[in-house]
Structures are given as structure tokens and as C-alpha cells.
Amino acid sequence: MLSRVADSLYWMSRYAERAEHTARLLAVKLESMVEQTPDDAAASWARVIEALTGEKTAPSHLDAFVITRRLAFDRDNDSAMIASLALARDNARQVREALSNEVWENLNRLYLRLAPVTMDSIWVHTPARLFREALEEMHALSGVIYSTLSHGEGWYFLELGRHIERVQLVGRLLDLHFSAAQAGENGPKYFDWLVLLKFCSAWEPYTKEYTASIRPQKIAEFLLFDSEFPHSICFSVDRVTEALARVAPGAPPARRAAVERLAGRLKAAVDFGQVDELMSGGVAGFIADITRQCEQIHKALYSSYITYGAETVL
Amino acid sequence: MQHEVFANTEDFGGPDIVAGPGRLSRPGVDPPYASYELGKPYDEMFTREAVVRAPYAALDSRLSTLPLEELNRRQQACEQSFLHQGITFTVYSDNRATERIIPTDLLPRIITAQEWSRLEAGLTQRIIALNLFLRDIYNEGRVLKDGVLPRAMIYGSKHYRREMRGLPVPHGAYVNICGSDLIRNESGSFVVLEDNLRVPSGVSYMLANRDVARRAFPAVFRAMGVRPIEHYPLELLATLRSLVPFQEEASIAVLTPGVFNSAYFEHAFLARQMGVELVEGRDLVVNDNMVYARTTSGLKRIDVIYRRIDDDFIDPLIFREDSALGVPGLFNAYRAGNVMIANALGTGVADDKAIYAYVPRLIRYYLAEEPILENVETFLCREEKSLQHVLANLDKLVVKAVGESGGYGMLVGPHATKKEREAFAEKLKADPENYIAQPTIQLSTAPTFVGTGIEARHVDLRPFILNGADTKIVPGALTRVALRRGSLVVNSSQGGGSKDTWVLSQ
Numbered sequence: 001m002l003s004r005v006a007d008s009l010y011w012m013s014r015y016a017e018r019a020e021h022t023a024r025l026l027a028v029k030l031e032s033m034v035e036q037t038p039d040d041a042a043a044s045w046a047r048v049i050e051a052l053t054g055e056k057t058a059p060s061h062l063d064a065f066v067i068t069r070r071l072a073f074d075r076d077n078d079s080a081m082i083a084s085l086a087l088a089r090d091n092a093r094q095v096r097e098a099l100s101n102e103v104w105e106n107l108n109r110l111y112l113r114l115a116p117v118t119m120d121s122i123w124v125h126t127p128a129r130l131f132r133e134a135l136e137e138m139h140a141l142s143g144v145i146y147s148t149l150s151h152g153e154g155w156y157f158l159e160l161g162r163h164i165e166r167v168q169l170v171g172r173l174l175d176l177h178f179s180a181a182q183a184g185e186n187g188p189k190y191f192d193w194l195v196l197l198k199f200c201s202a203w204e205p206y207t208k209e210y211t212a213s214i215r216p217q218k219i220a221e222f223l224l225f226d227s228e229f230p231h232s233i234c235f236s237v238d239r240v241t242e243a244l245a246r247v248a249p250g251a252p253p254a255r256r257a258a259v260e261r262l263a264g265r266l267k268a269a270v271d272f273g274q275v276d277e278l279m280s281g282g283v284a285g286f287i288a289d290i291t292r293q294c295e296q297i298h299k300a301l302y303s304s305y306i307t308y309g310a311e312t313v314l
Numbered sequence: 315m316q317h318e319v320f321a322n323t324e325d326f327g328g329p330d331i332v333a334g335p336g337r338l339s340r341p342g343v344d345p346p347y348a349s350y351e352l353g354k355p356y357d358e359m360f361t362r363e364a365v366v367r368a369p370y371a372a373l374d375s376r377l378s379t380l381p382l383e384e385l386n387r388r389q390q391a392c393e394q395s396f397l398h399q400g401i402t403f404t405v406y407s408d409n410r411a412t413e414r415i416i417p418t419d420l421l422p423r424i425i426t427a428q429e430w431s432r433l434e435a436g437l438t439q440r441i442i443a444l445n446l447f448l449r450d451i452y453n454e455g456r457v458l459k460d461g462v463l464p465r466a467m468i469y470g471s472k473h474y475r476r477e478m479r480g481l482p483v484p485h486g487a488y489v490n491i492c493g494s495d496l497i498r499n500e501s502g503s504f505v506v507l508e509d510n511l512r513v514p515s516g517v518s519y520m521l522a523n524r525d526v527a528r529r530a531f532p533a534v535f536r537a538m539g540v541r542p543i544e545h546y547p548l549e550l551l552a553t554l555r556s557l558v559p560f561q562e563e564a565s566i567a568v569l570t571p572g573v574f575n576s577a578y579f580e581h582a583f584l585a586r587q588m589g590v591e592l593v594e595g596r597d598l599v600v601n602d603n604m605v606y607a608r609t610t611s612g613l614k615r616i617d618v619i620y621r622r623i624d625d626d627f628i629d630p631l632i633f634r635e636d637s638a639l640g641v642p643g644l645f646n647a648y649r650a651g652n653v654m655i656a657n658a659l660g661t662g663v664a665d666d667k668a669i670y671a672y673v674p675r676l677i678r679y680y681l682a683e684e685p686i687l688e689n690v691e692t693f694l695c696r697e698e699k700s701l702q703h704v705l706a707n708l709d710k711l712v713v714k715a716v717g718e719s720g721g722y723g724m725l726v727g728p729h730a731t732k733k734e735r736e737a738f739a740e741k742l743k744a745d746p747e748n749y750i751a752q753p754t755i756q757l758s759t760a761p762t763f764v765g766t767g768i769e770a771r772h773v774d775l776r777p778f779i780l781n782g783a784d785t786k787i788v789p790g791a792l793t794r795v796a797l798r799r800g801s802l803v804v805n806s807s808q809g810g811g812s813k814d815t816w817v818l819s820q
Contacts, residue, residue, distance in 0.1 A: 003608045004597050093400065094573045096582035097592045105398045112397065153610065250611030305610040310599040313612050 001153045003306040005095045006247070009154050010301075012091035013161030016107070019084035020138040021169045022052055026072055026081070027131035028198045033064065036191060044192055047176045051169070051199075053079050068127065069119045081134075085111050100148040106141045110134070156243040160301065163236035163243070164294050170231055171287040173199055174223055178283040181216060193219055200231040220283055221275040233290060237270045240297065248305045252313070255304040262300050266293045338366040339378050346382060346767040355756035356502045357770060358423055369424045369538075369818060370761075376534050377421075377768065389420050389763055392526040401522055403576050403806075416519060417811030422527045423760045423773060423793040424538075430789055430817045433496070433504055436687030437777060438785045439677060441492055444509065444664050445781065446680040448488040452478045452660065462679050463672050467696075471669075473662030475625065477632060481649060483658050484557045485783050490656040491550070491620075492779040493517070493792075496687070498758035505688045507755070507774065509673070511665040512657065513622050516792040517546060517778045518580035519812050524790070527814035539819040543790035547587035549780055554588075554618050556782035557654040565614065567591040567607065569598075569621040571639045581622050591616075595623070600643030603650040618654045619644075625659050667716045667750050668694060690755055695746040704751040705742065708735045711751040713742065726802070728754055757802055762795055762813070772796040774804050775815065789817040 029048050033041045042059040049057050052071055072081045089111045096104055122130045149155050177196050181187045193214045197203040210218045226232040244263045278286050341350035341360050359370045366374045393415055402413040450457050451468050458465045468474055493514030495507045528535050555561040570581035572594050585592035599606045606613035627637040629645040647653045671692040674685045693700040708727050715723035725738040742749055759770035777791035793815045794804035804810040
């Protein structure tokens with residue numbers, strides 16, 4: 001597979017994952033805010049903004065309309081849902097020949113549908129609905145990717161993009177919630193933990209595992225270490241490890257080893273992590289370590305398979 | 315959330331029954347043809363006596379039973395389909411990029427088997443002569459020694475590539491992919507307006523138009539015995555493979571300038587349909603005169619490149635050094651015979667508007683045959699007698715700059731103001747060699763759906779000719795339509811659209 005194609009598939013997938021994550025956070029947040037006190041809702045909005053943009057916002061600046069516009073439709077904001085989707089589509093357009101018609105048309109249609117949407121048009125009714133509908137189409141896109149593309153090298157680059165991004169997105173949410181709990185004042189309440197699970201599509205799967213009793217330690221255990229739930233860190237790390245074993249089959253062993261060594265280390269960190277040890281304040285450190293390792297894998301992936309100097313292989 | 319209009323077969327291409335022989339519609343009278351004007355030009359659907367021509371009878375009986383709203387719905391479905399497939403070009407304004415689809419018209423343009431067989435023979439004859447001409451001027455130059463055309467025209471052409479002299483080209487096929495523009499004149503014969511021998515585009519629209527027209531009129535399509543064109547990518551692949559001896563194992567790539575090129579959709583489309591790699595200049599590396607693509611697993615050798623980049627930009631070491639699209643060292647690899655490039659470099663010298671005027675003479679010279687397809691009558695302003703004729707008749711002629719394409723740098727005499735003609739005359743006198751002139755040609759008109767009904771619009775015809783070990787022409791073409799009423803300009807950059815072309819099997 002051409003290195004440039006691998007690069008575009010990887011980023012197409014990362015941006016699509018980011019757009020999906022943003023849509024889900026906004027849908028859940030807009031649906032749940034009516035049940036919160038203004039203070040709780042503000043604290044929760046602040047966490048959403050920080051999770052999606054990395055910025056801290058003063059509670060006085062929190063207005064649901066303004067925030068939603070910025071996170072969803074502000075094209076000057078690189079992390080806005082529509083900007084992520086546009087980037088996913090731009091990358092897909094550059095590798096049309098590596099995608100099926102179905103994948104391209106699903107993504108293209110979704111973008112063309114969302115691009116002209118204005119805040120005023122969604123705010124008059126139920127604003128969350130648009131994001132729910134967008135999510136449904138994004139799930140359909142994932143299904144089309146799964147079922148119309150050969151599960152070969154290109155597909156594994158899509159997997160890598162999706163799950164490296166997901167580790168970071170889920171990691172940041174966990175970090176914010178557990179750090180706030182640690183700090184004590186105005187920390188997450190029962191309802192916030194519930195919302196955290198919903199942010200990760202995890203509410204129903206969690207209750208099947210642990211019943212409806214919501215306990216931060218169980219949430220951490222589930223979202224970090226459950227090997228079967230698709231939005232857990234462990235699940236994504238497994239996918240990343242598996243994908244790394246499948247891409248660039250013909251690359252020289254030394255290049256492959258550089259990447260696989262890092263993958264092995266990441267997998268060991270997650271496989272042998274213990275939630276009990278993390279609960280006394282170690283969640284943030286653990287997540288920071290996992291995130292850092294993912295960044296190293298990203299760099300190694302690029303230097304081994306994508307940006308390597310041609311002179312080094314002649 | 316339901317956007318896929320085609321999903322509903324009742325909506326689109328549903329109950330499409332061909333009515334029995336009924337009363338034929340009359341243009342200018344019966345709906346949906348109430349505003350259909352028959353003028354001086356040949357009309358594809360109606361005779362001068364305003365009677366539906368036989369090949370259009372089935373389509374006519376279908377159209378006269380379809381309500382206007384239904385036609386509109388089908389037209390919209392077809393535009394939606396183009397939009398979703400990404401068959402668009404981008405317009406930039408107010409710092410915002412807007413995507414527009416290439417306009418397409420639902421109604422097919424029909425060509426009979428008899429007309430096609432003459433076209434096919436004529437185009438084959440023409441491409442063979444043009445390739446012989448190219449081989450000649452890049453080798454012994456017999457045609458120049460024999461004085462058939464002036465040396466200065468060749469050696470002075472900015473498209474003549476000295477670097478190609480003496481270089482062997484497989485099968486002598488310099489032009490592997492050709493798109494010729496033809497028009498139908500007032501008497502109904504096809505004549506050649508222009509040969510596109512560099513990087514002709516539009517074949518993906520030919521195939522995309524087929525897709526929508528077949529879905530819009532499935533029963534008419536079935537009943538009429540339309541010849542298939544879907545094998546074009548396969549024929550293209552075979553043509554590219556024929557350029558190397560180890561055909562099946564050849565590693566082939568389509569070289570594109572990238573996603574910002576207006577024909578990018580076509581490049582990706584052809585690569586996908588052929589199952590070959592789509593590469594950009596930055597994907598390729600030349601080492602030791604071999605061409606490689608950078609892949610995740612390392613470098614992979616490339617044997618044949620179907621390039622969609624102009625000569626000037628293909629190798630910054632030989633041609634334009636500011637080109638970021640090309641591949642440094644590519645030309646030397648080509649010279650060394652380690653990679654084949656289609657089309658060969660330097661073919662532009664033969665599709666120059668001045669050379670065009672000589673093509674009938676070239677056919678006689680190389681093949682000792684009379685041209686099957688004629689040219690449009692052309693005056694070379696470089697010849698003093700012709701120049702005087704052109705200056706005296708500017709109000710009746712179309713004058714074109716030799717090196718331009720896409721409808722730029724031209725004067726349409728009858729539509730220009732006196733002032734514009736005078737200004738143009740000065741340009742002409744200053745640089746006569748740069749201009750040719752032709753009588754205003756009346757492009758034929760064809761039925762085109764305009765929302766409120768069906769009206770006559772001017773059309774041309776661009777068939778695609780493949781030439782490797784042998785010559786193949788898929789029985790179809792891109793029919794370009796001047797969508798503005800009365801306009802003669804079919805270029806997509808200036809308000810043109812396109813429609814499907816049905817070549818009948820008998």
C-alpha cells in the first residue's frame with residue numbers, strides 16, 4: 001500500500017472517530033442538561049469543552065447555545081464536529097480508489113447533510129436530535145467500513161486511526177472526571193458518572209456487567225480494563241496491537257521491530273494494570289502513560305512505514 | 315434522514331413502459347416540446363419537417379407520457395447521485411469553497427449503427443495517421459523534407475519536445491489515449507473540430523452519464539439495443555499493458571496532479587476501475603533510472619504510468635523546474651526504457667490548432683487514403699492570402715489562438731461588437747502565426763431537459779480512442795451540451811454540461 005494512502009486512511013479514520021465522539025458528547029450533554037442544576041450543568045459543560053478542545057473555561061462563559069455552536073459548527077475551530085468531518089472527507093477523497101463506493105458515499109452524504117445545518121434551525125426544536133441522527137449515520141458508516149472493505153492493510157490503517165484516537169478521547173474523559181473527583185469541590189456527582197458512561201456509549205454494557213449501581217471504581221475498571229467493550233482503553237489497545245501486526249507486511253524486520261516493541265509494551269501496561277492500585281489517585285498518571293505510549297506508536301508508525309527516507313531502503 | 319433517491323425504484327426508473335407506435339410529438343406544439351425551436355442547425359431528434367427521427371421514436375413516446383414533475387424528479391435524482399459520488403468541481407468565493415456538480419442532462423443523444431461505423435473507421439484512420447506523423451517528426455522528418463508542412467511549424471512549436479528525438483516508442487503509439495471533438499454540421503455529417511492528444515479528460519463522465527440515463531429510462535434503454543461501454547477501463551488497462559512485453563505482471567499506476575485538480579474524480583475513478591494504483595508525484599522516486607512508488611513495505615517498482623499531468627510539469631529536472639507535481643528523474647527513466655509513459659511526451663505538437671488544418675493532408679500523405687472524416691474548413695492566418703480573407707470577414711468567422719484551449723483567447727465574430735472585432739484585428743495582424751479562423755460552425759441541437767420542458771440545445775461529441783498494440787474505440791462518447799439557450803460553448807468551464815450517448819447496435 002502506498003505510504004500516502006496509508007497516511008490518508010489513518011487520518012480519515014482518526015477524524016471520523018473525533019467527529020463521532022463530539023456528536024455523542026453533544027447529544028448526551030444536551031439531553032441530560034435539563035436534569036441538572038445550573039451549577040452542575042456548568043461544571044459538566046466545562047468538562048465537555050476541556051475534553052474536546054483541551055481548554056479550560058470559566059463557568060460564567062457557559063451558554064449551551066454558544067458552546068454547542070462552537071463545538072459542532074464553528075469551522076474556525078479545528079476540533080468542531082463539522083471541521084473533523086470535513087477533514088475525514090478530505091482525506092477520504094484523496095484515497096477514493098482505496099475505498100469502496102459505499103464508504104465514500106456514506107461519508108460524503110453525511111457531510112453534505114451536516115454542512116448547511118445552522119444552530120438556529122436545530123435550536124428551535126430538540127437540538128440533541130440532530131446529533132443523535134448524525135451518530136446513527138456515523139454508526140452506519142462504521143458498519144459499511146466493516147462490511148464493504150477487505151480487511152487487509154488499508155482496513156488495519158483505519159483501525160489504527162480509530163483506536164489510537166479513541167484511546168486518547170476516552171482517556172481524556174476519564175482523566176477529567178477522576179481528577180475532578182480527586183480535587184473534591186464541585187466534583188462529579190452520581191449523575192455525572194452516569195453521563196460519563198453515556199459519553200462512552202457504556203451505560204447499558206456497564207449495567208450488564210456491574211448492575212445499575214454506579215461506583216467510580218467500577219467505572220474505571222470497566223472503561224480501562226474491560227476487554228470486550230469497544231470503547232474501553234483495553235479493547236482499543238488490543239485492536240492497535242493486532243493492527244500493527246498486520247500492516248506493512250513486507251517492511252524490513254528492523255523497521256517492524258521498532259513498532260512492535262512499542263506495541264508490546266503498551267499491551268503489557270494495560271494487561272497488567274490493576275484498578276485497585278490506581279484508585280488512590282493514580283488514574284491520571286496511568287492514562288497519561290498510556291496516551292504517551294500511543295503517541296510514540298504513532299511516531300514509530302510514521303517513521304517506519306510512511307515518512308521514511310527513500311534513500312534508506314535503496 | 316432518507317436521502318438516497320435511487321433507493322426508491324418507483325421514483326426513479328420505475329414503471330418505464332415503452333408505448334406502442336403512437337402519434338409522434340411535434341416540436342413547438344406538443345408538450346413537453348412546446349418551446350422546442352428548430353433553426354438552421356441540424357437537429358438530432360427532429361427532421362427539418364419537424365418529424366421525430368426514427369431512432370428517437372421510442373424515447374419520444376416515453377417522454378410524452380411522463381409528467382413534467384416526474385422528469386424533474388428524475389433530473390434531481392441524477393444530480394443527487396453526482397453530488398454523492400463526488401462528481402463535482404470547486405468554486406472559490408468569499409473564502410468559502412462551494413462544490414458544484416458537473417451539470418448533466420437526463421436525455422440521451424442517439425447515434426445509429428451506421429453513423430457509428432463511419433465514425434469508428436474515420437477516427438481509427440485519423441489516430442493511425444497522427445501517430446505516424448509523430449513518429450516521423452521525432453525521427454527522420456520525412457514529412458518536412460517532402461515539404462508537406464513548414465519546418466517552422468514543428469520546430470517552432472512550444473509543444474515540440476526535442477528530448478523525444480530518436481526515442482523508440484512501443485508500437486509507434488505516441489498517443490495511447492485520444493479524445494477527439496466532433497460536431498455535426500448543417501447537412502448532418504460529423505466533422506472533426508479538434509484532436510486532444512495530450513491528457514484528454516471526460517471519459518468518466520461518459521460512464522457516469524450512462525449510469526444515470528440507464529436508470530432514468532430503463533425500458534427504452536433495453537428496447538433500443540444500446541451498445542455497452544462499461545468495458546472502457548478494461549480496454550484502457552489492456553492498452554497500457556500492451557506497452558510492455560510482460561503484460562500481465564506489469565505494475566501500472568495512474569499519475570494525478572492531486573485532489574485539487576478539476577479532473578481528480580476521473581483519475582481516482584479510472585484507477586479504481588482498472589484496479590491499479592493512483593499515485594501523485596510525491597509518491598514516486600527515481601533511482602538508477604528505475605521508477606518506484608513509496609509503499610508502507612518499502613519501494614515498489616512501477617512499469618507503466620498513465621499520466622494525467624502535462625508534459626511541462628512531469629519532470630522538474632528536464633521541463634519546468636518549478637513543478638512540484640512531477641517526479642525528478644522520470645524522463646531519464648523513460649529514456650532508458652525502464653518505464654513507459656502514456657501518452658508519450660511531446661504529443662501536443664500534433665493537436666495544435668494549426669497542425670489540425672493539415673491533418674487531412676497528413677492522412678493522404680501517410681496512408682494514401684482519402685480522409686473518412688472531414689475537418690471544419692480552416693484558414694491559417696500564417697498564410698498571407700488566408701489572413702486577408704480572415705480580416706475581411708471577421709464578422710462571419712471564429713478566430714482561435716493556436717495554443718489555447720477551453721474556449722479562451724477566441725473571437726466569435728458574429729457575436730462580437732464592432733469594437734471587439736477591431737481590437738482583435740490588431741492582435742491578429744501583430745501575430746498572425748498564432749491564429750486560425752473557421753466559419754461559424756453551427757453545432758447540431760439535441761433535446762435537453764430544462765426544467766419547464768424539453769428544448770433544443772447545441773451539442774458536440776467526444777469519443778475516446780485507445781491505441782496501443784491496436785486501436786480500440788468503445789462505442790460511446792461524451793456528448794457535451796451548451797446549456798444556455800443559443801450558446802455554442804460546450805466547455806464545462808463556461809456553462810457546459812453533458813449527457814449520455816447511445817450508440818445503437820443496429
